[in-house]
Amino acid sequence: MKIVVDCMGGDNAPYSTVEGIVEAIKEFNIEVIATGDKNVLEENFRKYEFDKTKLEIIHTSEIILNEDKPVKAIRGKKDSSMVVALNLVKEGKADAIVSAGNTGALLAGGLFVLGRIKGIDRPALCTFLPNKEGMSILLDAGANADCKPRNLLEFGVMGSVYASKILDLESPKVAIVNVGQEEGKGNELTKKSYDLLKTNEDINFIGNVEARDISFGYTDVIVCDGFTGNVVLKVTEGVAMSVFSMLKDTFLTNMKTKIAAMFLKDDLKALKKNLDYSEYGGAPLLGVNGGLIKAHGSSNSKAIKNAIKQGIHFANGNVLNEIKFKIDKLGVDQIE
Amino acid sequence: MKIVVDCMGGDNAPYSTVEGIVEAIKEFNIEVIATGDKNVLEENFRKYEFDKTKLEIIHTSEIILNEDKPVKAIRGKKDSSMVVALNLVKEGKADAIVSAGNTGALLAGGLFVLGRIKGIDRPALCTFLPNKEGMSILLDAGANADCKPRNLLEFGVMGSVYASKILDLESPKVAIVNVGQEEGKGNELTKKSYDLLKTNEDINFIGNVEARDISFGYTDVIVCDGFTGNVVLKVTEGVAMSVFSMLKDTFLTNMKTKIAAMFLKDDLKALKKNLDYSEYGGAPLLGVNGGLIKAHGSSNSKAIKNAIKQGIHFANGNVLNEIKFKIDKLGVDQIE
Numbered sequence: 269m270k271i272v273v274d275c276m277g278g279d280n281a282p283y284s285t286v287e288g289i290v291e292a293i294k295e296f297n298i299e300v301i302a303t304g305d306k307n308v309l310e311e312n313f314r315k316y317e318f319d320k321t322k323l324e325i326i327h328t329s330e331i332i333l334n335e336d337k338p339v340k341a342i343r344g345k346k347d348s349s350m351v352v353a354l355n356l357v358k359e360g361k362a363d364a365i366v367s368a369g370n371t372g373a374l375l376a377g378g379l380f381v382l383g384r385i386k387g388i389d390r391p392a393l394c395t396f397l398p399n400k401e402g403m404s405i406l407l408d409a410g411a412n413a414d415c416k417p418r419n420l421l422e423f424g425v426m427g428s429v430y431a432s433k434i435l436d437l438e439s440p441k442v443a444i445v446n447v448g449q450e451e452g453k454g455n456e457l458t459k460k461s462y463d464l465l466k467t468n469e470d471i472n473f474i475g476n477v478e479a480r481d482i483s484f485g486y487t488d489v490i491v492c493d494g495f496t497g498n499v500v501l502k503v504t505e506g507v508a509m510s511v512f513s514m515l516k517d518t519f520l521t522n523m524k525t526k527i528a529a530m531f532l533k534d535d536l537k538a539l540k541k542n543l544d545y546s547e548y549g550g551a552p553l554l555g556v557n558g559g560l561i562k563a564h565g566s567s568n569s570k571a572i573k574n575a576i577k578q579g580i581h582f583a584n585g586n587v588l589n590e591i592k593f594k595i596d597k598l599g600v601d602q603i604e
Numbered sequence: 605m606k607i608v609v610d611c612m613g614g615d616n617a618p619y620s621t622v623e624g625i626v627e628a629i630k631e632f633n634i635e636v637i638a639t640g641d642k643n644v645l646e647e648n649f650r651k652y653e654f655d656k657t658k659l660e661i662i663h664t665s666e667i668i669l670n671e672d673k674p675v676k677a678i679r680g681k682k683d684s685s686m687v688v689a690l691n692l693v694k695e696g697k698a699d700a701i702v703s704a705g706n707t708g709a710l711l712a713g714g715l716f717v718l719g720r721i722k723g724i725d726r727p728a729l730c731t732f733l734p735n736k737e738g739m740s741i742l743l744d745a746g747a748n749a750d751c752k753p754r755n756l757l758e759f760g761v762m763g764s765v766y767a768s769k770i771l772d773l774e775s776p777k778v779a780i781v782n783v784g785q786e787e788g789k790g791n792e793l794t795k796k797s798y799d800l801l802k803t804n805e806d807i808n809f810i811g812n813v814e815a816r817d818i819s820f821g822y823t824d825v826i827v828c829d830g831f832t833g834n835v836v837l838k839v840t841e842g843v844a845m846s847v848f849s850m851l852k853d854t855f856l857t858n859m860k861t862k863i864a865a866m867f868l869k870d871d872l873k874a875l876k877k878n879l880d881y882s883e884y885g886g887a888p889l890l891g892v893n894g895g896l897i898k899a900h901g902s903s904n905s906k907a908i909k910n911a912i913k914q915g916i917h918f919a920n921g922n923v924l925n926e927i928k929f930k931i932d933k934l935g936v937d938q939i940e
Contacts, residue, residue, distance in 0.1 A: 495783060498833060
């Protein structure tokens with residue numbers, strides 16, 4: 269098992285990436301390749317004690333910045349930490365890449381360097397969504413703003429494979445985000461996607477899920493276009509944050525509420541953490557020909573470690589081959 | 605000022621509609637027409653003491669049920685409490701209709717009975733969205749699952765008029781719900797809508813608002829297609845509810861947290877109420893030729909009273925004529 273980490277990508281790179289790698293090597297006993305400026309990385313890794321035989325540093329001379337145009341950056345910066353890392357996955361020298369760098373560039377890199385799985389029209393970002401019962405996965409979380417019905421079918425198949433491996437479910441429940449539960453509800457996309465998903469025998473399609481019910485955890489795999497997915501994730505984040513901010517104001521009302529706040533401090537911290545989806549490491553780009561885990565731009569070392577863990581699960585679970593098998597069986601290229 | 609209330613529509617009709625009307629007559633000193641079964645209504649109104657000269661009951665023999673097909677119901681049930689009430693607005697005998705009945709039928713009734721304002725392609729449901737700073741309005745909240753760019757422009761103009769009257773703002777800030785703030789972000793619809801809205805001089809367009817920031821109140825009028833609007837509203841509702849439900853679990857952890865909960869009870873109740881968008885009465889359907897306020901199906905008497913209040917504001921604020929003036933000036937029929 270070997271994971272390659274783009275050590276120069278992310279707001280806190282290379283400190284968070286280096287520390288995350290050290291923690292991952294200690295905790296999961298795996299081999300890691302780190303791409304980036306050799307001098308900088310060696311200087312940073314020197315601070316930690318860990319089994320250095322597990323680490324290989326590959327020097328790269330360029331960095332893809334957040335303000336770089338995605339496609340131009342991937343095509344132009346051939347010796348960047350991100351492109352070199354992607355090529356290592358492509359050549360089979362690493363099982364998955366983890367990067368907290370420029371999201372657009374990483375998605376473009378997935379398409380251009382790793383390539384799409386045969387039969388997949390649009391790869392999708394797949395993210396964890398904490399809910400009252402535990403965890404769901406949602407895709408597409410934002411890679412494709414406009415989608416066709418066949419894309420949502422592909423998302424359902426890929427998400428189903430991923431959830432069965434990662435959440436250890438035998439037959440994950442798959443649903444479409446919609447404005448009502450009944451068949452026939454929604455916009456053109458959801459109506460046509462419903463027809464496609466309900467006739468597929470490989471997935472456990474349970475119909476539509478109303479956006480209101482997502483956070484209650486009635487479903488395991490939630491599919492939607494990337495625009496809707498992004499809205500769901502960001503409203504969830506925003507509302508949770510503003511409720512906590514209002515709670516904080518409530519706590520400051522008077523002496524009684526201040527005492528109550530003191531009593532609740534630890535429990536509320538745990539609750540807030542449970543709701544913060546950035547805690548759950550990275551989001552895999554499903555549908556490309558290799559393991560690719562996108563970590564948050566603002567990842568700290570723990571988030572990087574968790575993203576590496578997801579890369580390990582992705583490779584161990586044989587997710588890629590399983591998706592290839594299911595998509596091949598689907599013959600989705602027949603569908604418009 | 606005269607408001608007509610469809611007394612037979614809604615889960616709690618006619619009890620909630622009758623009580624809501626009584627409260628509204630007492631509080632706002634207005635005239636109300638009640639449509640519905642005369643015997644039933646008279647029997648219910650008899651329970652209350654109020655100025656009965658303010659009330660007129662118009663007998664109707666049919667009821668549009670929740671399971672009725674919208675268009676068929678509006679066309680077929682000519683003597684229903686809803687259709688008769690709509691006709692009273694059309695004929696100028698009432699300034700606005702309030703109904704908690706079948707939503708689809710009410711929207712269809714708005715289109716077929718009242719008709720669209722000249723120049724409006726798609727009327728939109730406009731709803732209040734509580735936020736940290738106070739209140740925003742969002743449209744379309746679900747009347748049109750699929751929209752064209754010109755629709756979002758119309759929503760911006762209509763929402764702007766409504767917010768200036770109802771929230772008493774001189775120049776309401778208008779924004780498009782999007783996946784990023786920068787121009788050029790989003791799907792085909794939001795990109796093209798951005799171009800239309802930014803060149804319009806009648807509205808204070810501030811660009812895109814990320815779904816994450818909606819609940820923080822940076823903007824007054826939020827425009828989007830009805831699918832996205834519905835998702836935003838329902839995720840907001842769902843997350844707020846599930847956070848409160850998790851809080852409740854947290855409170856039950858041990859003796860300390862139980863005491864804290866006791867201290868916080870009243871403040872939390874107030875906070876929860878502030879977040880519940882059903883508290884804010886009804887949602888007007890903007891763009892039809894008359895005042896139409898859709899109340900929640902589950903409205904209690906207070907919600908009915910608040911919806912009547914919105915009808916009064918709508919009529920007093922001259923919202924209809926102002927929208928007609930702005931849309932005429934827009935010449936939006938030129939736009940594809």
